[in-house]
Amino acid sequence: MDVDDLAWQAGNYRGISPRRVGLLLEHGHLDLAAQVAVERGEWFCAEGAVETLCRAGEFGRALAVMEPFAATGWRTALRAKARILLRSGRTEDALDLVRPDEAGPASEAEAEAECRDFAEMLAEAGRVDEAIDLLIPYLDGTSCPSVLPVLSVLVEITAGYDRDQRVLELIAPHDARESQAQVLERAGRADDAIRVLGQDITGRRSLTQNTLTAYAELLARHGRLEELRDLATGQDAHAVLDIYADALRRHGRAEEAEAVMRDAITSDDWVGYRAWLSATLLADGRLDDAIAVAEPGFGWYDCSNLLAPLVALLDRPEELLHLVEHPSVVPHHGHEEFQHGWRAWALAGLGRVDEAIAVAEADPRPWTDPRIVKADLLTRAGRLDAAADELRAVGTIRAREHLYEVLVRQGRAAEAIAVHPTVAEQRAAEPKPAPLGENGYSLEPPF
Template structure:
């Protein structure tokens, strides 16, 4: 196993895409995934094969699939292998595989995975002890909070979190301390689940008031904590005070869940009328959509539809309407846009959204005619879009024939998806370039994007990053 290839697959969604693996598995193509994992060393196929085999209780075969990957020492594969062994009740073998000490590893993620295996083996105290030296790694800290949920060790977890939380509270900006901000929400989460809700709210509320948080605002977790525990008045104070932008959406949802949607709507309309900064128009639109008040929802945000800046809510409105099955209503909004807006966005995204909506609305032939009436160079991904529309219209073989002629990973993925729909699983996997070919395509594209006027040495450096 080439660990660099495995890592590239994970970070670039290389090989067979996870969503295609899921479709193959759901449609009965388990054996195709087993074969692809073995012959192509495809990581996502291996993950799918293991999941499918474990579901039917074939843990021995699942281990056979994942063992060569795990033997590489690559951490995601070690984690997956330990999971199979634990499900197979090979507990000691699983712990031996997961133990970073046996492999001389020092990374926090490896110790987190080992601790998770210990918890599953019933050795929760050992797991906590393993993680204590690594709790200044935020992912280890978050892992400790998550893996001990429901294990009856909340008192011990709070003991090991307390000194870190206090260190952060004393001086959040000190070097080596500022990255520990997750500990505040983690501490509150453990207090909440152990029944000490008042204490969780008091501590985290004080932290939020003192602005003790990191790059992600702990106020967001605090608003969710209040909403989960029905503390509407405290939530209202935040939503109408210093944390309006963070608390508005949770406050609206909490009111809605209590049957007070009218109150939530009035609150949002007041914010919008006062021209507060924030995406309150979007929150109002979604609230009205959830109530089935679609025309009112559109009216609430249509003043943004010709905006040339980030405040434009046209695309998000199209998506929400499509999720509700209102494709024709969404299509209506793509028409009548200002010349200035069309000049900036029509070729960039509006046309493609329009053709997608037409395909979903049963108007694929009309969309194809629109595309074919335009000069070829004006439509990005022209052939891919037409192939998708043909498939939407039921002309699957025509779409397949069109895609077979096209180069590149995207065309191969689209082709594979159509073949999977016809349960032609082996053929679908075969049309997807293997990892080596995909990496070469990426390298070539990166080289093509490099400015030809750059010095050769600089180009080579850019293409090898």
């Protein structure tokens, strides 16, 4: 195994991807996933197999799967092995595996990362005071450029350990009000948490959307709806009105939430308001009402187009077809091909596969190989043999990845593994980056 290949898989979701590993495991092929992980260096097969084995208490087998990956020295694999050891009760072995090297890493950033990893492992082992002590030197700002990542770890690992007062004392010297509020809230001091974040809101001090959102969600969790309404109907409405509307719904005031959002659309026709209301109406089973709200945004460009979000929420083909054939639906700006794909997908889901294929083949600008699109439509319609034949005829890296899924569904998992491209094949097929000129821009089109 090669660390670079492993990092490439993890960073790009390649090799046999997590979703495809999940498909393999769902069909009962745990042994095959474990075998392939070791024999082919498939990282996501290893992760999936290890998690399944650990849940079953088969820690020895889980270690056998992870050992070749950990032997490369790749820190992600070392952490994974350590967690197996920890779950099996071998605490000291787990800690020794991720303990920072006394010689120290090459950089301060690496030292901080190793420290955070080790602190997390100590906390998982129940040794939270040791974890806190380990992090303290990194909170003075001299060992790392920013203390915020360390504070975040400190807050996370101490949850549920009755160390909130100590954590608050460590946070106090730093401008980290969101972390402070988080600890206060979990310590049962919600009023103090609201006061701390409310000071930033009132004073508008270095105010970010994250702070606004955190404050609004804090108010919502504790039923402070009047204060939340004042915040949501003021100058920060774009950031938090949806949180107020959601809170109203949770308190059984759905009609009021809808009215609030419709009033906002009337006074300020912002796309975010339409997006929230259309999605909410759809969740309530009111598809035509959702379409009416979202329709003005169907023809807008990517960042504001409201057609795609509705499509993503529809899992019933008859409703998807109703949407894409609605008279108000217009081509998706810059991505008109998706309208062909959506309609074809809906038709295939209804079993009208010949119509679906005809729609897809009429696409003037296909966004992917039309032959793969045809095979996917056949698969959706349940015609797995025909889909497999199509994909075998194509034979590309992408086609073989799709063929893997068809074969797993057919109960031919070993054949699926054999046909799936290796990591080396996938990497070799990746487009090479274009050369850059002295100005840093590409020398080849598109410039």
